[in-house]
Amino acid sequence: MGRFNRATGTERSVTPAFRPAIVTMPANITVPGLLTVLAMLLFILPLGLRAQSGGRLSGNFQVDVQSYKTDSLIGAPRVDEKLLSNSYANLRYDWGKFSAGLRYEGYLNTLQGFDSKYDGIGIPYLFADYQAEDLGFTVGSFYEQFGSGLLLRAWEDKALGVDNSINGVRVRSTPMPGLRITGLIGRQRHFFGLGEGLVRAIDGEVTLNELIKSLNDKATRLTFGGSFVSKYQKDSDPIYKLPENVGAWAPRLQLNSGGFQLMVEYAGKINDPSADNNFIYKPGEALLLNATYSGSGIGINLTAKRVDNMSFRSDRAENLNKLMINYLPPISKNQIYSLMNLYPYSSQPNGEMGMQAEVMYQVKRGSKIGGKYGTQISLNFSAVNTIERLPVNDTTPVGTNGTMGYTSSFFKLGPDKLLRDFNIEISRKLSQKFKLITSYQYLVYNQLLLEGKGETVKAHVAVADITWKPSEEHAIRMELQGLWTRQDKGNWAMAMLEYSISPHWFFAVIDQWNYGNPDPDKRVHYLYGSMAYARDANRIMISYGKQREGILCVGGVCRNVPAMNGLTMTITSSF
Amino acid sequence: MKKLVLLSILLSFSALLFSQNTIPSIKVQDLKGKSIQSDKLLVAGKPLIMSFWATWCKPCVKELDMMFEKLPDWQKETGVQLVAVSIDDSRSTSKVAPFVSGRGWDFPVVLDVNGDLKRALNVVSVPHTLLFDGTGKLVYSHTGYAEGDENELIAKVKGLK
Numbered sequence: 001m002g003r004f005n006r007a008t009g010t011e012r013s014v015t016p017a018f019r020p021a022i023v024t025m026p027a028n029i030t031v032p033g034l035l036t037v038l039a040m041l042l043f044i045l046p047l048g049l050r051a052q053s054g055g056r057l058s059g060n061f062q063v064d065v066q067s068y069k070t071d072s073l074i075g076a077p078r079v080d081e082k083l084l085s086n087s088y089a090n091l092r093y094d095w096g097k098f099s100a101g102l103r104y105e106g107y108l109n110t111l112q113g114f115d116s117k118y119d120g121i122g123i124p125y126l127f128a129d130y131q132a133e134d135l136g137f138t139v140g141s142f143y144e145q146f147g148s149g150l151l152l153r154a155w156e157d158k159a160l161g162v163d164n165s166i167n168g169v170r171v172r173s174t175p176m177p178g179l180r181i182t183g184l185i186g187r188q189r190h191f192f193g194l195g196e197g198l199v200r201a202i203d204g205e206v207t208l209n210e211l212i213k214s215l216n217d218k219a220t221r222l223t224f225g226g227s228f229v230s231k232y233q234k235d236s237d238p239i240y241k242l243p244e245n246v247g248a249w250a251p252r253l254q255l256n257s258g259g260f261q262l263m264v265e266y267a268g269k270i271n272d273p274s275a276d277n278n279f280i281y282k283p284g285e286a287l288l289l290n291a292t293y294s295g296s297g298i299g300i301n302l303t304a305k306r307v308d309n310m311s312f313r314s315d316r317a318e319n320l321n322k323l324m325i326n327y328l329p330p331i332s333k334n335q336i337y338s339l340m341n342l343y344p345y346s347s348q349p350n351g352e353m354g355m356q357a358e359v360m361y362q363v364k365r366g367s368k369i370g371g372k373y374g375t376q377i378s379l380n381f382s383a384v385n386t387i388e389r390l391p392v393n394d395t396t397p398v399g400t401n402g403t404m405g406y407t408s409s410f411f412k413l414g415p416d417k418l419l420r421d422f423n424i425e426i427s428r429k430l431s432q433k434f435k436l437i438t439s440y441q442y443l444v445y446n447q448l449l450l451e452g453k454g455e456t457v458k459a460h461v462a463v464a465d466i467t468w469k470p471s472e473e474h475a476i477r478m479e480l481q482g483l484w485t486r487q488d489k490g491n492w493a494m495a496m497l498e499y500s501i502s503p504h505w506f507f508a509v510i511d512q513w514n515y516g517n518p519d520p521d522k523r524v525h526y527l528y529g530s531m532a533y534a535r536d537a538n539r540i541m542i543s544y545g546k547q548r549e550g551i552l553c554v555g556g557v558c559r560n561v562p563a564m565n566g567l568t569m570t571i572t573s574s575f
Numbered sequence: 576m577k578k579l580v581l582l583s584i585l586l587s588f589s590a591l592l593f594s595q596n597t598i599p600s601i602k603v604q605d606l607k608g609k610s611i612q613s614d615k616l617l618v619a620g621k622p623l624i625m626s627f628w629a630t631w632c633k634p635c636v637k638e639l640d641m642m643f644e645k646l647p648d649w650q651k652e653t654g655v656q657l658v659a660v661s662i663d664d665s666r667s668t669s670k671v672a673p674f675v676s677g678r679g680w681d682f683p684v685v686l687d688v689n690g691d692l693k694r695a696l697n698v699v700s701v702p703h704t705l706l707f708d709g710t711g712k713l714v715y716s717h718t719g720y721a722e723g724d725e726n727e728l729i730a731k732v733k734g735l736k
């Protein structure tokens with residue numbers, strides 16, 4: 001917090017204890033502007049619908065309601081409101097090359113696990129967009145990704161509470177076939193307002209095969225590109241002289257030939273002292289290298305990555321999932337089974353170095369190993385270490401604020417293991433009615449460096465996932481999982497039974513049991529039941545029970561979910 | 576007053592336009608890195624199943640496996656086309672092509688890396704499957720997948736005739 005004050009000079013918008021439920025809008029959208037768009041949506045749309053003429057109105061709606069019971073055993077805190085809800089509704093109107101839309105968001109009050117600064121309702125997303133073949137522009141809020149996102153990725157994920165959309169203008173242009181240019185300028189969303197930093201960015205991409213006519217139909221394709229992103233934030237720090245304009249650049253290349261694909265992107269950034277890197281003046285860099293092969297029945301994916309001091313936000317004082325400009329994709333497998341996801345890995349923007357190898361193979365139907373219906377095998381190995389960090393001189397400890405921080409040689413691996421993840425999964429259809437997936441994982445997870453607590457966890461995880469389909473409409477699925485470790489909370493067992501009746505009904509019961517917890521009082525059963533009804537693009541789900549405290553991750557970005565005991569209802573609809 | 580002027584202009588325009596195509600024209604990428612406009616995925620006169628999925632989504636993969644198995648029969652009967660739209664982000668976009676070949680799928684798969692098509696079609700979560708008729712009009716959509724859901728889908732395709 002002290003850091004926060006020093007960097008910005010002021011304490012920003014303190015959330016009042018009580019906030020009236022009024023519509024708040026991003027600072028840069030005027031009321032008349034909003035009204036015009038609203039009016040446009042509300043008046044043209046019914047007409048368009050009735051006459052089937054012109055454009056199309058569409059949208060979606062989601063509401064999550066959760067009731068809370070205090071449960072000291074699992075650590076579910078007392079929630080004064082007893083019932084909280086998050087809701088979202090998108091409305092958009094598409095009319096030829098033109099589209100406009102808005103999103104309502106309501107947090108009454110914000111669900112546990114999300115930042116309570118969201119409390120209230122508002123329209124934080126509003127845009128108008130025109131896209132023709134060779135020219136397009138967007139005003140208002142938009143999402144964007146340059147290359148693999150190492151430099152710029154504006155995206156949203158409601159489950160994570162991530163929305164770093166850019167509010168401003170964006171121009172996309174294709175001046176000639178094979179050449180694409182995108183330029184944008186704006187400020188990023190920050191709860192119901194905007195972050196104080198300005199983001200200016202340009203990206204160019206050339207596909208040689210489209211630019212040069214004689215190469216059009218060649219089997220080998222070459223695309224190269226580059227981005228430049230600059231952020232501006234006033235320096236009002238009383239101690240340090242901080243760069244107000246921080247520039248970053250990233251060249252990239254993609255080569256496709258037959259079943260091979262090679263992708264390289266390098267990103268560099270000038271010094272950008274921030275709360276993330278403890279205000280060191282070292283420049284940042286990141287390298288992502290990816291090679292894949294896709295053949296008939298086989299796929300191979302190899303990735304290498306090095307990240308050094310590459311956190312990039314439009315506000316140097318921010319943390320967690322707020323005001324991120326770039327995205328550093330983690331190179332670990334996105335595990336789905338719950339016990340394999342007990343210790344999920346997320347990218348370390350301050351420094352990490354590692355590789356991942358993945359092989360997916362289909363054993364042919366009718367062969368001895370493949371069986372009558374074929375068998376899929378997938379193997380994955382990820383290894384990530386810290387980077388080397390040497391003191392800048394004899395008297396300054398590594399990472400001291402106000403200094404260059406440390407030196408690090410590019411090809412040298414750091415001494416600490418952050419992650420080792422070996423995983424094999426075999427999926428096989430046994431008969432028309434039975435399907436079996438078995439999976440094994442060996443995990444080494446440096447909880448101390450990744451979460452700042454505990455020690456390195458070494459775990460074995462095994463999963464069996466059986467589906468029985470007695471008829472076309474009915475299916476029963478069972479998951480049995482076990483996690484064995486001597487560290488952290490010890491051993492876990494999990495069983496799940498799911499019954500679905502196509503096309504409408506779904507029932508499930510899940511029990512996660514921490515039977516090996518070193519503290520016998522905490523050997524808790526997390527029993528959880530849920531049912532869902534789906535019709536077309538509408539779905540309602542009601543669940544009841546205990547949920548363990550944990551980290552929810554999507555795309556390698558994570559959020560802490562507190563322990564919960566209570567009733568959850570989720571409705572989603574798309575129209 | 577300005578608002579009213581704007582409104583009346585927009586209203587008169589909207590009444591003048593008659594376009595039936597409701598597949599939005601959004602830039603997506605095929606697995607070789609080639610850009611395609613999403614409305615070009617439609618083969619005129621043939622119904623199109625557009626299935627949003629991700630490599631990390633088990634029910635999605637189940638659904639696509641099932642459709643892959645049944646597609647030859649469906650195509651013989653109805654001429655229906657299938658395209659799978661991957662919403663994998665840059666953590667797993669590069670895995671999509673090897674994943675698809677590792678499962679032997681031979682239907683077209685495109686990447687919607689920035690989520691533009693996903694947003695344009697109001698997809699909240701995956702799996703989400705949409706059915707367009709031969710003129711590109713959206714006739715049916717479904718969220719989630721339970722074993723056997725593909726039967727309802729093909730019944731809708733057959734109902735188009």
